[in-house]
Amino acid sequence: GNSVTQMEGPVTLSEEAFLTINCTYTATGYPSLFWYVQYPGEGLQLLLKATKADDKGSNKGFEATYRKETTSFHLEKGSVQVSDSAVYFCALSDHGDDKIIFGKGTRLHILP
Amino acid sequence: DGGITQSPKYLFRKEGQNVTLSCEQNLNHDAMYWYRQDPGQGLRLIYYSQIVNDFQKGDIAEGYSVSREKKESFPLTVTSAQKNPTAFYLCASTTMEGSVTGELFFGEGSRLTVL
Numbered sequence: 001g002n003s004v005t006q007m008e009g010p011v012t013l014s015e016e017a018f019l020t021i022n023c024t025y026t027a028t029g030y031p032s033l034f035w036y037v038q039y040p041g042e043g044l045q046l047l048l049k050a051t052k053a054d055d056k057g058s059n060k061g062f063e064a065t066y067r068k069e070t071t072s073f074h075l076e077k078g079s080v081q082v083s084d085s086a087v088y089f090c091a092l093s094d095h096g097d098d099k100i101i102f103g104k105g106t107r108l109h110i111l112p
Numbered sequence: 113d114g115g116i117t118q119s120p121k122y123l124f125r126k127e128g129q130n131v132t133l134s135c136e137q138n139l140n141h142d143a144m145y146w147y148r149q150d151p152g153q154g155l156r157l158i159y160y161s162q163i164v165n166d167f168q169k170g171d172i173a174e175g176y177s178v179s180r181e182k183k184e185s186f187p188l189t190v191t192s193a194q195k196n197p198t199a200f201y202l203c204a205s206t207t208m209e210g211s212v213t214g215e216l217f218f219g220e221g222s223r224l225t226v227l
Contacts, residue, residue: 041220043202044204
């Protein structure tokens with residue numbers, strides 16, 4: 001079955017540090033991949049997406065590239081801010097399947 | 113403004129009582145979902161519905177029930193059969209296209225605590 005595995009947190013970084021949160025997936029078809037972000041006390045928001053291999057999703061300085069050969073979709077940001085502190089979820093949607101599968105989430109703390 | 117509204121935001125109930133969580137959307141979305149979020153577990157799908165009067169079980173449907181009598185509403189009942197109901201519950205919706213592409217719109221969640 002389909003699944004998403006992402007690095008366990010919490011991840012703690014200083015402001016302006018480089019961020020990578022790893023995500024790998026298993027899918028029977030050709031999924032679309034997503035990163036969602038959850039700020040404290042809120043629901044999830046779509047951060048970025050990629051629908052086919054080699055696509056790069058980007059938003060708010062975050063980027064992730066759909067790598068079919070390594071079945072990965074790692075989230076990166078060159079210089080994090082305190083306001084980036086949140087929980088980040090990697091997710092996939094396998095075309096033709098009604099379900100959207102989420103990873104367990106990675107909590108990110110950015111220190112000023 | 114368009115969006116998804118969940119209520120109540122916080123709910124306390126005694127063990128053995130049924131509780132119903134409300135989810136309303138005015139985005140004209142066809143598909144609606146209920147997820148449960150526990151620390152370290154991520155999001156787990158409880159039920160989902162793609163059209164009115166139809167819904168499917170997700171991965172952890174036992175102890176829960178839903179209805180979809182109106183397009184804009186998808187209430188979740190946590191029954192006394194749910195063994196560990198204390199959790200954060202998230203409702204989401206999307207278009208039919210989004211149900212395939214995975215672009216969900218989430219409410220702010222309801223935190224249920226069973227005493």
